[in-house]
Amino acid sequence: GDQVEQSPSALSLHEGTSSALRCNFTTTTRSVQWFRQNSRGSLINLFYLASGTKENGRLKSAFDSKELYSTLHIRDAQLEDSGTYFCAGTSSGQKLVFGQGTILKVYL
Amino acid sequence: EAAVTQSPRSKVAVTGGKVTLSCHQTNNHDYMYWYRQDTGHGLRLIHYSYVADSTEKGDIPDGYKASRPSQENFSLILELASLSQTAVYFCASSDPKNSGNTLYFGEGSRLIVV
Numbered sequence: 001g002d003q004v005e006q007s008p009s010a011l012s013l014h015e016g017t018s019s020a021l022r023c024n025f026t027t028t029t030r031s032v033q034w035f036r037q038n039s040r041g042s043l044i045n046l047f048y049l050a051s052g053t054k055e056n057g058r059l060k061s062a063f064d065s066k067e068l069y070s071t072l073h074i075r076d077a078q079l080e081d082s083g084t085y086f087c088a089g090t091s092s093g094q095k096l097v098f099g100q101g102t103i104l105k106v107y108l
Numbered sequence: 109e110a111a112v113t114q115s116p117r118s119k120v121a122v123t124g125g126k127v128t129l130s131c132h133q134t135n136n137h138d139y140m141y142w143y144r145q146d147t148g149h150g151l152r153l154i155h156y157s158y159v160a161d162s163t164e165k166g167d168i169p170d171g172y173k174a175s176r177p178s179q180e181n182f183s184l185i186l187e188l189a190s191l192s193q194t195a196v197y198f199c200a201s202s203d204p205k206n207s208g209n210t211l212y213f214g215e216g217s218r219l220i221v222v
Binding site: 004006031033035040041042043045048050086088090094095096097098099100101 | 139141143149150151152153156158166167196198202204208209210211212213215216
């Protein structure tokens with residue numbers, strides 16, 4: 001089965017609201033990265049975490065390597081946050097395994 | 109400027125033909141990767157390399173070869189393109205020693221095999 005399970009698969013948010021995305025890992029994971037893919041297809045790295053939490057503006061991510069999950073919180077969603085969000089975990093070596101993505105749409 | 113550049117950005121290839129996708133990075137990173145993305149899905153690793161003149165198989169290497177002639181350049185080669193290889197291909201680089209293996213992606217190469 002899939003090593004990285006991402007949820008939800010799609011999410012619609014009213015501008016100004018907040019929500020969280022989640023990734024569950026089925027195998028030991030040393031680190032996690034979160035990416036946003038915009039409408040042009042470009043992949044932007046949002047966070048790299050080996051443990052704990054990181055915050056950048058309205059985005060905050062956490063990684064629990066014991067419980068094998070990571071979250072990405074989006075606060076005060078804006079239209080430009082729309083896109084597809086991917087998490088990816090590293091279990092061995094430097095290979096990343098990606099989740100299937102969450103399609104986020106922010107509307108007025 | 110973009111630190112990971114891919115070429116071509118878009119290509120239509122004939123079934124059975126040879127396709128070469130090129131990637132150039134100016135990040136001074138040791139690791140480079142090739143991923144493919146199919147519509148509505150995440151990325152899957154095809155090949156990667158951690159040093160020039162050496163490549164490693166990823167999770168879906170069948171039908172693909174890779175070449176790393178220098179630290180900056182990493183190519184993906186489809187010797188006999190097939191319809192199932194229609195996808196968007198992404199190159200990435202990383203430096204595990206200095207930035208926690210954060211991946212930096214190119215803009216992608218859209219390949220259509222007809």
